[in-house]
Amino acid sequence: MYVGSGEDNNAERAKFKAEAMALQDLANECSFAPKGTRIEDHFSENIKDFTESYAKVAVEFQDCEKAKAALTPEAVQQVANVALAEQIKRYQDLIDHPEPDETPVPIAIASTSGSSTGSGPKIIQNDSEFFVMRQQVAYYKQAVILAPPGTYTPNSTQSTQFTQNVQEVAHAVNSYEVAHPQIHTWANSYSTHRMIAPPIGARAYPSRGSNVGGAHRQGRGAGGRGMRRRRF
Numbered sequence: 265m266y267v268g269s270g271e272d273n274n275a276e277r278a279k280f281k282a283e284a285m286a287l288q289d290l291a292n293e294c295s296f297a298p299k300g301t302r303i304e305d306h307f308s309e310n311i312k313d314f315t316e317s318y319a320k321v322a323v324e325f326q327d328c329e330k331a332k333a334a335l336t337p338e339a340v341q342q343v344a345n346v347a348l349a350e351q352i353k354r355y356q357d358l359i360d361h362p363e364p365d366e367t368p369v370p371i372a373i374a375s376t377s378g379s380s381t382g383s384g385p386k387i388i389q390n391d392s393e394f395f396v397m398r399q400q401v402a403y404y405k406q407a408v409i410l411a412p413p414g415t416y417t418p419n420s421t422q423s424t425q426f427t428q429n430v431q432e433v434a435h436a437v438n439s440y441e442v443a444h445p446q447i448h449t450w451a452n453s454y455s456t457h458r459m460i461a462p463p464i465g466a467r468a469y470p471s472r473g474s475n476v477g478g479a480h481r482q483g484r485g486a487g488g489r490g491m492r493r494r495r496f
Contacts (some may be wrong), residue, residue, distance in 0.1 A: 265304075265322045266290045275315040279306060283319040284355030287348055290321055292398055294328035295434070296340065296405045297348040301327070332438075335431050337408045337416035337423045349409040386436040391447065394440045397433050404430045 266289050270281025283303060291297050301323045308317040327343075334340045388394050408416055408426060416423045441447065 265320060267318060267320050269316065269318045271311075271314050271316050273314055275308060275317070278315040278317040279308060279319065280351075281355065281358070282306070282317040283321070284351055286319050286321040288352050288355060290323055290328075291349075291352055291402050291406075292395075294323060294331040295334070295398075295401050296331055296409060297345045297352065298323065298327045298331040298343045299345050300324055301345055301348055332434070334405070335434060336427050338418065340405050340408045341416075344405075344409045346409060349406055353406065353410060386432055388436050388440040391444075394437065394444075394447065398437050401430060401434050401437060404433070 266286040268282045268284070268286030268289065270278045270283075270285060272278035272281060283306070287297055287301070287303075290301065301321060303319060303321050305320040306317065307319075308315055310316075330343055331340075334343055386397075388397055404426060411422075416426060
């Protein structure tokens, strides 16, 4: 279960931010919001000139695991909730505009060949790399879910490239999760492990000032803030 909160001087936009924040965090953990994801509750209150809104979303464990295991375009499209993917994308567009002084800071992911661009499998070396790469998997799959019909046809170049890219990164993420099970006890939200969305196939970068590396920065949108969530 995920609880998101959002603040805005427009009540409907605050509600949207809260709901989409929780959905984004769910998508990061499950790699996208699968069918069966449900929005369970909302609560809002007025604070001075702003509305602070909360939303609770949930997904069954087996549905989340099915989404994580989807590593081909066909598998992703079969279990994805397209409407929720579109809502998450609108939320990203609202808050993911780097401020003028923000410059992407790369996180190099090592490989067994000793180079981040080598042919060996990727190896995630710390928690910061884990959260960045886990979100990169979500971006890869989001591109498939939102692509125009016919883009990822079986055996097409796009499908082959997607499968190669997502399998490599997903394997590294899964290996790190198995070796560090305690990582799932933390409340690590999209707002505090936020990436500047890269083109598909490009390296993922955290935004300067994000919680990757230790600092805290809340994602800001027009007229207010996208805030942290907690997972229960």
